[in-house]
Amino acid sequence: MPKDTGIGASPKRREDVRFLTGKGRYTDDINVAGQAHVVFLRSDVAHGRIRGIDTAAAEEMEGVIRIFTAKDFEGVGGIPCGWQITDRQGNPMQEPKHPILAEGKVRHVGDPIAAVVAETRDQARDAAEVIVADIEDLPAVIDMKKAVAEGAPLVHDDLTSNLCYDWGFVEENREAVDRAISGAAHVTTLELVNNRLVANPMEPRVAVGDYAFHDDSSTLYTTSQNPHVIRLLMGAFVLNIPEHKLRVVAPDVGGGFGTKIFHYAEEAFCTFAAKQLQRPVKWTSSRSEAFMSDAHGRDHVTKIELALDADHNFTAVRTETYANMGAYLSTFAPSVPTWLHGTLMAGNYKTPNIYVNVKAVFTNTVPVDAYRGAGRPEATFQLERVIDMAARELGVDPVELRRKNYVTEFPYATPVAVEYDTGDYNATMDKLLSMIDREGFAERRRESEARGKLRGLGINAYIEACGIAPSQLVGQLGARAGLYESATVRVNATGGLVVMTGSHSHGQGHETSFAQVVADMIGINEDQVEIVHGDTANSPMGMGTYGSRSLAVGGSAMVKATEKIIAKAKKIAAHLMEASEGDIELKEGRFTVAGTDKSVAWGDVTLAAYVPHNYPLEEIEPGLEETAFYDPNNFTYPAGAYACEVEVDPETGKVDVLAFAAADDFGNVVNPMIVEGQVHGGLAQGIGQALLENCAYDEEGQLLSASYMDYAMPRAHDLPMFQVDHSCQTPCTHNPLGVKGCGEAGAIGSPPSIVNAVIDALHSGGHDVPHIDMPLTPARVWHAMQGGAANLGSAQPAAGSGNTTHDRSVGAGDTATH
Structure with missing residues (x-):
């Protein structure tokens, strides 16, 4: 019979009570007293030189507080990229600055040129519409092959070309792959497109920046899949805010699909403007705005060759891919067509020789980054299409x-x-x-x-490949952050638990499944376990949710922390029952002495931890709270x-x-x-x-x-x-x-x-x-x-x-x- 509780059971999702009754608390539900509203003036041309921005008329309009342009961000860092790729010649990728507001040029339709902060959103929108941006049209590059052709217009004038990197993997396999293909009994060749997609989560992005003068601290409320990463990137690399002075909160988030992993300019703007104006600043994206400001997904063009011997064994795979980066490098963009794609080109098959070449290209389009699957769908599509095509050519099943x-x-x-x-x-x-x-x-x-x-x-x-790891390896591959996860388990005196996790839930059901794991380990009811996430002020540093890592990495951190809790609780139970710690067993919420009928309930042990009247203080500290970080190998x-x-x-x-x-x-x-x-x-x-x-x-x-x-x-x-x-x-x-x-x-x-x-x-x-x-x-x-x-x-x-x-x-x- 199916289990009713614990691991392997299917209890209804506890979070759905508030979601289905309209009681969720999303970022747009957050309104801070005295907040102003921002509307961005975005470019309506894909590529152009900014000759001037006339804001005089807009500044005189009712409700307008201040209009920001790029000159207001002098000395402020650009939006950072979280992954550096080294090309097949050993050179680092070309990495242009990604300004908060366009500097000198606009590089895609939707590139923000100016930001109007006003008392109301309507007032800000009205003022944005009368700003006059004098932009000299420049030729746009949209097609990736044309973008890397000699003489192509440069998306970034300070780069030598529109080629971000030319990556080969595994470079030492290249000659063997070439030989295997040239000597194969049959070679199937296919050119295909992995079409560009827009993620379209149910909830558009929102950011609310708030500043507290009394302690010089900033708070950002945002629709994010990984608030700790946003705090790290924005604080350290953009706005120069110490982490202990910056809080990032991601409350209920209505879907992500990857597009809410990344640090966006709007988040940095609202945080910066709130301090400049000494009042909260809020931005809510419209759906049409999301189409031209949220990172897009996929957009690869690939030639794949599959070589087979006379017995139809795969002998080699060779691919050449053009991967669109768009106008700027989004947070994890360089890793998607390389380490998240090239490492999966073996698929389910024992192909002995594989070589993957990826040319990442800047174009005058919205930046492209991870979208559900991120690199693995592209690899699977290439392989499974060319295999099917080969089977048809060979006349086999x-x-x-x-x-x-x-x-x-x-x-x-x-x-x-x-x-x-x-x-x-x-x-x-x-x-x-x-x-x-x-x-x-x-x-x-x-x-x-x-x-x-x-x-x-x-x-x-x-x-x-899920739960990308380990940190030491990905660091060598260019990641600029660790990829561990964390959990703090805090047991209350009455036996209930609060589990604080660096993972984030935006529709996956973590509040249910995480509770199942911890409750199952202890043998208590799942309603005694509360899952807390999404606030850097009350959860340990973690890397967030993406790449199907939540249970494999985040859940493993919870297991490790809970194991520490159980180990300490057994010491307390052993003392209470005057038994050896090694003889204590925990099952169904009771500690027992092996081979006897002596037992003590979970709640009695947790109470003793916080009311240590009968407690060996010289051996065991009071309290029952543990933290664990888990970095998979x-x-x-x-x-x-x-x-x-x-x-x-x-x-x-x-x-x-x-x-x-x-x-x-x-x-x-x-x-x-x-x-x-x-x-x-x-x-x-x-x-x-x-x-x-x-x-x-x-x-x-x-x-x-x-x-x-x-x-x-x-x-x-x-x-x-x-x-x-x-x-x-x-x-x-x-x-x-x-x-x-x-x-x-x-x-x-x-x-x-x-x-x-x-x-x-x-x-x-x-x-x-x-x-x-x-x-x-x-x-x-x-x-x-x-x-x-x-x-x-x-x-x-x-x-x-x-x-x-x-x-x-x-x-x-x-x-x-x-």
Whole structure:
């Protein structure tokens, strides 16, 4: 029978009581007495030289307190990048300054030029509209290959080119990979695009800066996934505020998907302006503003080559990727196409030779950074598309081709510098096949054909790396922060616990699952455990939530701290029962002396800790509070197999997803219901990328998909009922919970499933289409079925060519897909 409590149970999410009743406390709900409001004047051109900013008329308008421009930030640092990449020649990446307000030039549509602080938001908006910015238009670079061509306009005049770095990994593998490909029995080559996405969390970003004159301290309330990191970056590198004088609070946060990891200029502005004006300053983003100020995701163009021998063993993989950085380097941007992508290019397979080249490029577009999966979806999409294409070229079963090349012995050291500790890829594939009735697919295809539709089945595998670690290693790889996690467990005299964590929850259900872990260890009710997060003033220094690290890293820190609590409590219990500490056992909230009927309740021990009347003070300190920092010694490696069935309407090109199945190995599972919900959310986002979503610019750098009128988000009717299974569990060997991470899997494994299925459907109808770039809109699919000759927009790659160009522009008519 299913468990009711503790690890492995599925209690309802406790935080949902306030979320579903509208009682959550989000940053925009915070209003500090006397606060002013800020509205940013943003550039409407992608690239231009600022010749002057006339604020005279705006300054005279009602309610205006002050208007800030770049000159007000002289001596203030730029927004820092948190990761430095060294290129394949050993040179550090080019790293331009990212000013709080544009200095000298604007570099993308949405770049903030001036900030109006006024008594009300409407007054600030009215004043911003009358500011006259004299901007000399400059040629914009949007296409990545054109951006690095000789003579291209420079996004940053102080750089030598628009190439941020040219990274090779593993450089010493390069010659062996070249030889393996040149001598292969078969080589499949595919060029593809991983389309640019906008994260679109439910809650837009908000920042409230407050300053206290009496102790010269600053507070920032913000929509962040990692408040401690914001405090470190903003305090030390931008505003020069000592950490003990800076508090960062991230209350309830309505979704993040990566886009709220980063330190943004608006946060620094509000904190700076609050001190300058001696009053609180608040900024709330509009949805349209978010499209051009929040970091975007993906935007890679890749050529991948897969070499096979005569027996269809994979012998080599070689890739060349152009990765868009946008106009500035966002917090973790350089790491995404390199260490979070290149290290996963082995996938689930024992390919002996792998070489990955990445050219990161500055363009006149919004900065690009981590988005759900961050590098791993890009790696999986390349591999799983080229493997499916190879299977079709060779006339073999795509499932059996994967099985033939699966890693089957663990631990397994890949050629791209990571070691998988555990896994069973055949087990997840077996489970998937049992879920989808593959044998009955032919009959379902005939039924679709009878209705004039083409039916396709797409199957693929994935692996990801979660809980990026360890700090010592990532420091050598360029990280400018540690990647440990922390927890403080404070036990009250009456037995309840407060767990303060450096992790942050923005929809994952941490307040429920973290409590399950701690309560299970002690044997008490979960309602006796309170989880506190999101405030640097009352939680230990931690790195926040992203990369599916919360349980694997944050949860492990809680386990370590709770183990310290239990160890001390056993000493107290031993004294109370006049027994040896080594004989004390804790089970179901009671301490017992092994082999006897002597016992004492958890609450009696915790009371003794704080009322030490009968207590060996010379041996044990009063109180019961412990802190632990946990720095893992390896990534965790969730893996799985996904399948979907689609129908394609040959008259219109419209794709309908009929069924989707996901078989995942997440190691041990703490709360199956929450895990299933995480997979559902990831699948929805992956299907959105595959079929609907596309962030598009024209050749002048104008954002064509800057609202929900032009950017198609997945809705309920776009999604099927999902089959989700996580019964194949190979526990992680190097964290105390044996967990692997589940938050990003759905977004990683689903895009290739969709594309593989659509290509399969088209081939069943006699259409020899090797590939279609995402999103597979009706227009793209229909054009591919006509032979792919028609162009879909300005410089858009011909759909279905399988040999796409590197131009990222699309026509406006290709962004809305309903």
